[in-house]
Amino acid sequence: MGFDSIETVQEGMRAQDYVSDRALATVIFLAMKLEKPILLEGEAGVGKTEVAKVLAAMLGAKLIRLQCYEGLDVNTALYEWNFPRQMLHIKIAEAATSPIRDQIEQEIYSMQYLIKRPLLEALQSGVAQPTVLLIDEVDRSDEEFEAFLLEILSDFQISIPEIGTIKAERLPLVILTSNRTREIHDALKRRCLFHWIDYPTFDKEYEIVRTKVLGIEEHLASQVCQFVEAMRQQDFYKRPGVAETLDWARALLYLGRERLDIPTIEETLGCVLKYKEDIDKVHDDLLETILATLRT
Amino acid sequence: MQTEIVTDVEERAAEVLSQKVLEFCHLLRANGIEVTAGRIIDTFRALRVIHLFQREDFYTLLEANLISHAGDRELFQQLFHQFWRGPTWTTVPDPCLPAWEDGCTLPPQVPQQHTLQLEKRHNGEPDDNEKIQQAVAMYSPVEILHRKDFGKMAEQELLRVQRLIMTLARQMATNVSRRKKAKAKAPFIDPGRTMRRSLRYGGEVIELLRRELKIGKTKMVVLCDVSGSMECTPGF
Numbered sequence: 001m002g003f004d005s006i007e008t009v010q011e012g013m014r015a016q017d018y019v020s021d022r023a024l025a026t027v028i029f030l031a032m033k034l035e036k037p038i039l040l041e042g043e044a045g046v047g048k049t050e051v052a053k054v055l056a057a058m059l060g061a062k063l064i065r066l067q068c069y070e071g072l073d074v075n076t077a078l079y080e081w082n083f084p085r086q087m088l089h090i091k092i093a094e095a096a097t098s099p100i101r102d103q104i105e106q107e108i109y110s111m112q113y114l115i116k117r118p119l120l121e122a123l124q125s126g127v128a129q130p131t132v133l134l135i136d137e138v139d140r141s142d143e144e145f146e147a148f149l150l151e152i153l154s155d156f157q158i159s160i161p162e163i164g165t166i167k168a169e170r171l172p173l174v175i176l177t178s179n180r181t182r183e184i185h186d187a188l189k190r191r192c193l194f195h196w197i198d199y200p201t202f203d204k205e206y207e208i209v210r211t212k213v214l215g216i217e218e219h220l221a222s223q224v225c226q227f228v229e230a231m232r233q234q235d236f237y238k239r240p241g242v243a244e245t246l247d248w249a250r251a252l253l254y255l256g257r258e259r260l261d262i263p264t265i266e267e268t269l270g271c272v273l274k275y276k277e278d279i280d281k282v283h284d285d286l287l288e289t290i291l292a293t294l295r296t
Numbered sequence: 297m298q299t300e301i302v303t304d305v306e307e308r309a310a311e312v313l314s315q316k317v318l319e320f321c322h323l324l325r326a327n328g329i330e331v332t333a334g335r336i337i338d339t340f341r342a343l344r345v346i347h348l349f350q351r352e353d354f355y356t357l358l359e360a361n362l363i364s365h366a367g368d369r370e371l372f373q374q375l376f377h378q379f380w381r382g383p384t385w386t387t388v389p390d391p392c393l394p395a396w397e398d399g400c401t402l403p404p405q406v407p408q409q410h411t412l413q414l415e416k417r418h419n420g421e422p423d424d425n426e427k428i429q430q431a432v433a434m435y436s437p438v439e440i441l442h443r444k445d446f447g448k449m450a451e452q453e454l455l456r457v458q459r460l461i462m463t464l465a466r467q468m469a470t471n472v473s474r475r476k477k478a479k480a481k482a483p484f485i486d487p488g489r490t491m492r493r494s495l496r497y498g499g500e501v502i503e504l505l506r507r508e509l510k511i512g513k514t515k516m517v518v519l520c521d522v523s524g525s526m527e528c529t530p531g532f
Contacts, residue, residue: 027360030345034341071481
């Protein structure tokens, strides 16, 4: 995985339409050089998952994604024996003349009866093509699974009792993301380079909108970014992230709006706020106040 | 000759920087940020990767390696800007930079007597509060938090309390019952359902059905004492 400076990482991300600040580029550069996983934390919708996708595109790597959820276990994340197929094999072997017991056992516990899940797939991906392993929303998984991840991320190898130890020939670039619904265990954090992705500044968000929403007018893009920035100052249950800004900008573009006004905002507020309680808090006075502060 | 001097200067600069980074790690520790030996080693590995860096890169490098809690970021930022505020010529003898042609040699390295605390923010003498703190023989965060007014808690203390509550909440929320429920990916095999299912296939066990322990609902009794004897405790 070759990027020889922070600048080249930043340029590479920019080429993939990802507007990154230097700090994020530095962490990615370090992760590639030190072969350490990155733990990205930040509010929902600030572009954590996108980092992995962009990196995979940048490096020409295979992206393997493991979406975490409560109850996620080793069978779903690592590997599982294909039990019905094994049974079928036994039946066929039994029907054949003089089956050799040891041989059958050897056959049914071979790689062809193993269902590979994302982590095993990432460990086994070849030397030729780099791999980016995205472990998304790790905070939603259980602590037991975290402990298991710790083992994988330490040695990049696993032991399957029936087959033996499988070690990664080429270490994947691992990106873990967390929305901080709970704290990740320190032991896991210690294995990673930590980076917090904050809400972008106005300038950065404006650049993102102009890059991602093709055809949007400068004036509208500026108004959208300023408005969202002002909305983030309000006491909402879920503040709008960059994803919401982009959705909103696209919606306004498709509706053919050229500037923000109260009726337009009210019609499209669902793109920005995703909770009824938050939408209820938005009233005309607040919108007028925010609109009055928008710079031209 | 000039190349040798440059190499010496570089080595010396790297040495001084390493020492300062180590001091900074100790400073973070002294301020409650958990900095393990492994993290320090990783930091030094990272420093070798980035040879010429900007201050911003250096900040990111240290932050990425030395902290892992979003709540520590603010404290880290403060300590970083206080600690790395510029060259400290008076305390650390830096490599001499005068004319190369005069053949100047590097000054001998003075053993540092740097305390790991920041230079006192009040220009020298500790204030009264610090004197009182120094007089306390033992320190236990748990005992202090037992009697702490939530309203007066600093952000770091609130974070610690939050972590304690989250630990407690997780334990309560994951209290395992003795009862079991059916689940596809679970550790325990359910013999009854497996046998019943096998009847579909002429008694052959094709599929192993599983079950897992249920999470029990923790019953809580919250006692709110609003009598006069509780006046001394903070109101919510």
